[in-house]
Amino acid sequence: MAKTPIVVLALAISLAGCATTKAGSDPLENYNRAMFGVNRALDAAVVKPTTTVYRTVTPVPARRGLARVLENLSEPWSAINALLQGKPKRAINSLGRFLVNTTIGVGGLADHATGLGLKPTREDFGQTLASWGVGDGGYFMLPLLGPSTVRDSVGLGVQMVADPQNILIAETLNPRGIESAAVIATRAINARSELVDSGVDEVLNSSADPYATARSAYFQRRAAAIADDDSGSASVDADVDAALKEISEGEAANPAPEGTPPE
Secondary structure, three states, X not given: XXXXXXXXXXXXXXXXXXXXOOOOOOOOHHHHHHHHHHHHHHHHHHHHHHHHHHHHHOOHHHHHHHHHHHHHHOHHHHHHHHHHOOOHHHHHHHHHHHHHHHHOOOOOXXXXXXXXXXXXXOOOHHHHHHHOOOOOOOEEEEOOOEEEEHHHHHHHHHHHHHOHHHHHHHHHHOOOOHHHHHHHHHHHHHHHHHHHHHOHHHHHHHOOOHHHHHHHHHHXXXXXXXXXXXXXXXXXXXXXXHHHHHHHHHHXXXXXXXXXXXX
């Protein structure tokens, strides 16, 4: 309980900054590029090798089942945020998905809800803040977690303490030390495995400016999510393709002077 005033103060300061920053900007680019490099180095040294082992020893059906279970656990949080945004139909849809997949889907191992017409309608607190008129506060590269904005970072902080799945884990399992690390590692490895499936690594490695590609993809993905675009255009691979196209068009319209060294 003693942490609550500190959290509230941090949120107030962050949100105040969001209101004065141009949407889609990158005021902390020097820091962000440096952190992007640190994250990629850590990924190459630890996260990706661990994920490769996981993908090697774990059959595809098992990996798919784990991803679905984690997604199912996020449905109540989506429902809460849909209500906060004044979208009762999306809230009911998320709760319906959770009920169906938790029961006949055996805890989410199978996604029967989509087959019944209840397609994913993901919402988070960053989207909620956007619906309330809060600006994105500028691009912000989080250590280990990667691309974000000031607004979405605040949303992530709120999620850590208010998401029902986190509360359930804390209250029922009471994880300590190794257990908490195991929960975080499981989520991280699953997320990294999904990025491998999307082909992001190949795209970033072939990009002249991986940082700009990742940044553009993130903004496009978030714009689609805030606009409730559930058609699939907000997938990671589609966003990266769109980002590459945007960057290449910008380079064609504004070619660098001869003799200019690459970034």
